[in-house]
Amino acid sequence: MDIVAELFAILAPVFILSGAGYYWARTGRPFDSEMVMAIVTNLATPCLIFATLSRLSVSPAAFAEVALAAVLCGIGFALIGLGVLAVLKLPAHSYLPALMFPNTGNLGLPLCLFAFGEAGLALAIAVFTVNSVAQFTLGAALASGEWSVRRLLHTPIVYAIVAALAFMLTGTRSPDWLHNTTSLMGGVAIPLMVTALGVSLAQLRVDRLPRALTLSAVRLLGGFAVGLAVAEALGLDGIARGVMIIQASMPTAVFNYLFAQRFRREPADIAGMVVITTLLTFALLPALLLYVLPAG
DSSP: OHHHHHHHHHHHHHHHHHHHHHHHHHTTOOOOHHHHHHHIIIIIHHHHHHHHHHTOSSOHHHHHHHHHHHHHHHHHHHHHHHHHHHHHTOOHHHHHHHHHOBOTTTTHHHHHHHHHHHHHHHHHHHHHHHHHHHIIIIIHHHHHSSOOHHHHHTOHHHHHHHHHHHHHHHTOOOOHHHHHHHHHHHTTHHHHHHHHHHHHHHHOOOOSHHHHHHHHHHHHHHHHHHHHHHHHHTTOOHHHHHHHHHHHTOOBOHHHHHHHHHHTSOHHHHHHHHHHHHHHHHHHHHHHHHHHSOOO
């Protein structure tokens, strides 16, 4: 019964908030997704990253190790994706980002927070940071067909990381006024992320089901396999291992759909992947958490 209660405590906030977002959208209530995502991306999430990292609850070495693991996972996702797309004869510029970039923010951050506490959130942010920088550079370049350094320079998350690193590497404690301000603003990031995920699920539709199912299976099974392999290869254990496997196993990120829609890269198929992978992840989360949570 203890493990059931533990699983429920981890999953309930995610299910309830995403369900609230889904219900909100399905009942026709106004929800400005573009504005909410702009607040989350440009203000709340950078504040969450700075507040968490500037007073890091794990060692910088552990943070760097998980960041390296995230980079290796990204390479693994890319290799698997390119191989599968070559077999299926599908264009990489349309489908590779959806296979490479999982939802390490909206879903991964709250899961790691509730499963492993503040230390889990700090390490999950390492994965989210690597994933976000790659998505807004390489992912955007794949979708648009052109590389732009300006996108990276216009990504507030990058500046939040640089500012936090200045405190991390010098061992300096961030001022209370700054920590309190960023903590307050960062506190809305995860609730808004999870609610917005539910809204997205209510608004997106699945087309070409066989293709979407095939690619969704590649994202989830391949993600878990790569996350596990990287964790084993680097000798990760405890919270770091659990966080890495959870983050690698997450569904296709909603931002992949936004880029696909903006650059006309098969947005209907990418929407199908977002919906299917997210619903399958919800169904498989108890088993995934049972696998990564420490015994006893």
